[in-house]
Each structure stands twice: as C-alpha cells, then as structure tokens.
Amino acid sequence: MLGWEIAPLQKGGLGTACFFITKYLSSLGVKISFVLPRKFNISFDFMDLIFCSEEKRPKKSNYYMDDFLYTYFSLKVFNGELYSNSLFEEVENYSKAAKKLAKLDFDVIHCHDWLTIKAGLVIKKLTGKPLVFHVHATEFDRTGLNYGSSYVHKLEELGLKEADAIIVVSNYTKDLIVKKYGVDPSKVFVVHNAIEEQDFFESFEEIKKHYKIVLFLGRLTLQKGPDYFLRVAKRVSEFRDDVVFVVAGSGEMEKQLIEMAVSLGIADKVIFTGFLSNEEVKKMYSIADVYVMPSVSEPFGISALEALASSTPIVISKQSGVSEVIKHCLKADFWDVDRFAEYVLHLLENEVLHKEVLSNAKKELSSLKWEKSARKIKEVYEYLLREKNG
Numbered sequence: 173m174l175g176w177e178i179a180p181l182q183k184g185g186l187g188t189a190c191f192f193i194t195k196y197l198s199s200l201g202v203k204i205s206f207v208l209p210r211k212f213n214i215s216f217d218f219m220d221l222i223f224c225s226e227e228k229r230p231k232k233s234n235y236y237m238d239d240f241l242y243t244y245f246s247l248k249v250f251n252g253e254l255y256s257n258s259l260f261e262e263v264e265n266y267s268k269a270a271k272k273l274a275k276l277d278f279d280v281i282h283c284h285d286w287l288t289i290k291a292g293l294v295i296k297k298l299t300g301k302p303l304v305f306h307v308h309a310t311e312f313d314r315t316g317l318n319y320g321s322s323y324v325h326k327l328e329e330l331g332l333k334e335a336d337a338i339i340v341v342s343n344y345t346k347d348l349i350v351k352k353y354g355v356d357p358s359k360v361f362v363v364h365n366a367i368e369e370q371d372f373f374e375s376f377e378e379i380k381k382h383y384k385i386v387l388f389l390g391r392l393t394l395q396k397g398p399d400y401f402l403r404v405a406k407r408v409s410e411f412r413d414d415v416v417f418v419v420a421g422s423g424e425m426e427k428q429l430i431e432m433a434v435s436l437g438i439a440d441k442v443i444f445t446g447f448l449s450n451e452e453v454k455k456m457y458s459i460a461d462v463y464v465m466p467s468v469s470e471p472f473g474i475s476a477l478e479a480l481a482s483s484t485p486i487v488i489s490k491q492s493g494v495s496e497v498i499k500h501c502l503k504a505d506f507w508d509v510d511r512f513a514e515y516v517l518h519l520l521e522n523e524v525l526h527k528e529v530l531s532n533a534k535k536e537l538s539s540l541k542w543e544k545s546a547r548k549i550k551e552v553y554e555y556l557l558r559e560k561n562g
Contacts, residue, residue, distance in 0.1 A: 289331035316394030342493020392423030500532030
C-alpha cells in the first residue's frame with residue numbers, strides 16, 4: 173500500500189482514512205507493507221512501514237504548482253514542517269524509489285490518491301500485479317470544480333485508465349470520475365469512510381450558555397467553500413446578534429476571507445483561529461451549536477462525522493459524499509446561502525428540531541464502521557486475484 177500520509181503524523185481526512193483502513197484490514201488477515209515517502213520515527217504493530225527516503229528532516233519549501241498556483245496544505249506538511257522544494261519533484265522521486273519495491277513479495281498494489289499513483293504504475297509494469305487506485309479526492313474537487321494543475325490531471329487520468337480497480341469514497345466521486353475522465357463504471361467500487369466515535373469530547377455546556385457558536389472547520393480553499401460560510405454568517409447575523417461564527421483552519425484564502433468579513437460588516441462576529449491541533453479541533457467541535465460544511469465539491473467529508481460524534485448537528489452541501497450516508501441532516505446546494513442560513517437559524521432556535529436531527533443522525537453514524545469499509549476493500553482485493561488467476 174502506497175500512501176503519502178498517515179495518522180498520527182497527519183490528522184487530515186486522508187491520513188485518518190489510511191490509518192483506520194490499514195488497522196482493520198490487518199484485523200481481517202491482510203498483511204500490509206505501507207510505503208511512506210520519507211523516514212519518520214513511527215511504527216505500528218499491525219503493519220510494516222517502508223520509507224522511500226531515509227532522510228528524516230523535511231526541507232523548507234516554496235511551492236509553485238505547475239500552471240496553477242495551488243497550496244496542498246494537508247498533503248505537503250509533516251508535523252508542521254514543509255516537505256521539500258517541489259511537491260511534484262517529490263512525487264517523481266517517490267515513483268523512482270518505488271522500483272525497489274517490485275522485489276518484495278505481495279499480491280496487490282494499493283495506491284492512495286494522485287501522489288502515489290505514478291509509483292504504483294511503475295510497480296505494476298515491473299510485476300504485473302493488480303493495481304487498486306483509491307481516490308479520496310480529484311483535482312476538480314481540490315480546485316472548486318476548476319481544472320487546476322495539468323500535471324495532476326495527467327497523473328489522475330493515467331491512473332484511472334491503467335488501474336485494475338478504482339475505489340472511491342462516495343457515489344458522488346464515482347459519478348464525477350465517470351463523467352470527467354470517461355472511466356468505465358464497472359471497475360469503480362464505492363467504499364464510504366467511517367469514524368471512531370469514542371475519540372471525541374462531550375460538549376462544553378457552560379460556554380454554550382453565553383454564546384451561540386456556528387463553526388466552519390477545514391482548509392481555507394475554494395473546495396471547502398469558506399466564502400459561502402461567511403455569506404451565511406452575514407444572513408444569520410441579520411436575524412440574531414448573539415451568534416459567533418468560527419472559521420477554524422488555515423489555507424491560501426485566509427487573507428481574502430478576513431477582508432471579506434470586513435466588507436460584509438461582520439468582522440466583529442467572526443473568529444479566525446488559524447491552524448488547530450488535533451485536541452483543539454475536538455474541543456472546537458464540542459463547543460459549537462451547529463457545524464456548517466458548504467463544500468463546493470466534497471468527495472466525502474469526515475469532518476461532518478466528527479461533528480456529529482461531538483453531538484453537534486450539521487448543515488452540509490448536497491455536493492458531498494457524506495450526504496449519502498447521513499440522511500438525517502439538513503442539506504442545501506453550496507451556493508444556496510439563504511437556505512443554509514435558514515437551516516442554521518432553525519437549529520439555533522428550535523430545540524426540538526435540534527435534538528431530533530441530531531438523534532437520528534447519530535443513529536446513522538453508529539452504523540459507519542471502519543471494519544465494514546475494510547471488508548469491502550478486502551473484497552476488491554479478492555475479486556482482482558480471482559480475475560488474475562482465472
């Protein structure tokens with residue numbers, strides 16, 4: 173299995189998914205060698221780790237993203253330090269170093285996202301072993317349904333074409349890659365993400381007595397829709413003056429968003445936290461009265477599950493994979509600011525609705541288990557090996 177990040181080194185959606193997928197695949201009897209691009213002082217008792225480079229200290233970086241200036245915050249940062257002089261250069265180095273992996277004894281190659289697919293293609297060519305391309309997000313998602321980087325697009329297109337099986341985190345993503353990349357839908361398998369619910373805090377009721385808190389949490393990028401969140405905040409503040417809007421996270425849009433809050437006349441009602449640690453993220457979920465996820469294009473959206481696990485009701489965009497598994501929540505198109513604001517106000521003002529929506533959503537949440545996701549992935553492996561062996 174080739175991955176670019178894994179929890180606890182990185183606590184974003186991709187790193188978290190890689191950790192729990194490998195943990196539960198191992199419990200199902202799958203032996204895993206997980207390949208990271210660089211050496212870290214970390215080990216797991218349920219799988220082997222392989223490092224393509226033994227150099228431990230990341231280099232300081234100045235990223236120019238091909239023909240599109242774009243910052244992959246969750247993908248290039250390791251323990252707070254930038255990864256190298258060029259993300260694309262590191263992807264190339266990773267694929268070259270991966271040649272040595274062809275000598276190992278394994279049955280299936282499993283690559284997570286575009287960062288590792290070139291390496292996976294190298295190994296497949298050398299070994300003839302079946303290749304699984306696990307798509308957690310596409311370049312269309314990351315750039316708010318714009319084209320983005322031609323380099324990334326070419327890698328994604330090649331990986332989708334050459335992979336023997338494609339795993340996606342939602343039907344939303346399956347439909348997108350079939351439409352945008354012309355992928356054969358018969359080789360695409362949907363495996364939704366899940367959550368470990370017990371890791372989250374109980375709510376801080378004392379804080380909630382004094383303020384109503386509406387939360388946005390995620391990278392401040394076009395994909396996540398933080399600008400739409402501010403427009404929702406403007407509409408809600410026209411009806412209530414006791415609501416604080418928290419924008420938690422960092423990203424290339426931060427300065428633009430601060431200026432936008434000023435221009436909308438809500439600067440005194442919006443708090444920008446910047447980057448938060450994992451523990452701070454958990455506390456933020458807990459103190460919020462409503463979590464808003466207005467993503468323009470969200471393959472899944474684990475943060476919505478994390479909010480529910482903290483007993484915080486969610487309002488999410490219809491353009492998100494998580495809306496396929498959590499039916500009992502309020503949903504709107506990402507651009508429908510008035511509808512988002514209406515739902516937020518209902519949840520703040522109607523205690524019965526607040527409790528009913530949350531109760532029903534948490535029942536659905538209880539059925540989302542990483543072990544179930546791992547079983548589906550193992551079934552994909554078994555299918556590929558049956559096909560290979562006739």
